[in-house]
Amino acid sequence: MTENVFVISAAMIPFGKHRSSSYVGLGVSPLIDALQGAGIQKSDVDAVYVGHSYGGMMTGQRITKEIGLGTVPTVNVDNACSSGATAMHEAWTAINQGLIDVAVVIGVEKLTQFGGGALPLSPEDREVKQGLIMPAVYAMRATRYLYESEATVEDLARVSVKARRHGALNPFAQFRKEVTVEEVLAARPVADPLTLLMCCPTGDGAAVVVLASERARARLGAPNGMRVAASVLHSGQVEEGFRDMTKPEISYQSARDAYAQAGIGPEDLDMIELHDAFSIAELVYYEAFGLTEKHSAVALLRDGRTTFGGDVVVNPSGGLLAKGHPVGASGVAQIAEAFWQLTDQAGARQIEDARWALTHVTGGGTAGLDHGACTIHIFEAA
Template sequence: MQNIYMTGGAMTAFGRHPGVLAPELAQQAILKAMDDAGVAPGDIQAVYCANVLGGMILGQLIVRDLGFKGIPVYNVENACASGATGVHLARHAMLAGQYDTVLVFGIEQLTTLGGGTIPMQRNDHKTDLYARAGMVLPAVYAMRGTRFLHERDAKPADLAAVAVKNRRHGTLNEFAQQRTETTVEEVLASRMIADPLTLLQCCPSQVDGAAAVVLSTRRPDQARAVKVLSSVVVSGIREEADDDILDAEITARAARQAYEQAGLGPDDVDVVELHDAFTIAELLYYEALGLAPRGDAVALLKSGATRLGGRVPVNPSGGLLAKGHPLGATGVAQMVEVMWHLQGRAGARQVEGAKVGLTQCTGGGIAGVDHAASSVHLLGV
């Protein structure tokens, strides 16, 4: 199979960017990623723009003034998995021989929405049970958290410990929105959002950000060239009435396919960036990704294995809990972060000796399925 390389990547700081429009924010990441890859607009054969809430033809609007000469621009929306889906689609086109070098970027500007939770379904209030009931994602994850505490004999402090770890990692990341440490006691004392999830157990909802990568079939002149070893995007399967809300079936299925595609297993992974929109999600994904056997997620966390310096650091960027979650940008930013670790460019949060990294991003909520979409990518040097 043709090798696909990540030849450059960049992101903006995640946070509030008052007075900066979405096109300008995206252009900052795009130009830095292209400079990192050593390419000019004339070298790019296609552009993939990932965004959820920015409106029609956003990609064309963003690249209009950057010197691209009429190349195809694809606008990709797949909820929180949009950025990862953009990389997946670009890779497919490159494997088919359609392009040699492409640009993929994600952009979201959530501070313009006025705050509050993001609806699970904006367009289907008649036919989707969740949408009709006014369900929001914090409530969905709170139900998972409640079941987890009951079934696994876990404590609320075990959930809070995820936020403590990731906020500690975030203090080392200049791109993270939240850069202060916290304690288990502070996490549990923060305002209740959806029992048992408190405010500090939920990713910030007021955040803007952009990230971009350049992909190429041409091996870059780099000592540690990063390959896309596997790329998987799957959709949710209609569940029966007795489905297990702790199963994370869609992510487990995507992970199995990604490992098989790369010829690797969970024990080969050195660093992970996963979709910790809520603390309970990280614990469930430990098991879905094969980092821990079923029932051992809390034990893995308590062992220190997923902290910086541990066996398989998870979310050294601070994850969504500290870095923030600008929807369309998240999946791309995860890959930029892992690329930096594989190349030894992650600064104070560097995972030493990392050779294989994994990114995982789920997206969307629909009644009757685990998630609407899930993506898993493996990158390696």
């Protein structure tokens, strides 16, 4: 027997450079807000799942102890950029299987501790030893995609322009100023053809969601929230030699399984929060999610079909490009955005009559793998 699982509350802090805050300082405030939003007590929580990549040992326990939330299992999850979403998957699994009734999911990260630049990767990895970093990976992906499709560098800039336009409506976004195509193209080069404004910013942040079973939601008088219609976690398949960098198979497979689990198709989605760490990623993921055929994503962008008033609103929050990417927090922040959209609480960026949402985050640069992990969730307004 499986249980229906609902997200009944969400909270986060504005992403940005919180240099004077610790992991605890980042996580406590949204934790309190999320519990209050759910209308539950600390004694109602059965387990806590915490996603982070660079927080060190017992990050979750250090946060929860500040509000006296103890004794219950607290699980810390490191799955690179997919850490927060993986924590969500673990919480969903426990409730879905009837093991617990109420779970808190925290995503938190403080990247200003590194002083800027690209994120450090495993020094044991053979490609990392050769100097490969994530901007270089996506630059290669962009170069190949531009070669094989009708997309141009200007289209990569248009992705960033859309992200910044959406982010300007989001009080939690790290960047809230709109930009032009010309400004994006003129920005400092990072890895050809990517400029600085085609790359997500690093920063600090935290987001929290509260999950409950259907019976717990009724017992506690909690808000309706949104139903978790699908929760899928995949790891990458080892493949040496040539790999089609324009077809991230882990995201294709995860989307396929998520649609099957939810019983819907891409045409049913009202919004998507996807992993746009670099502008090229958005175009590639349009195709992975079945919004269009391979190498035809640019038509959706140019025609305005992935912004407000279009077929499906992609990254209404501003995405990683505008909202920021404190890696452990990003997956939970995506879920918070879906919650606000499906419960009509998104304010100036509200999508009209939003019913179905998909969130997607990948993680990890590892030799021989497309990505180390991919987590996709599909939600339905309750």
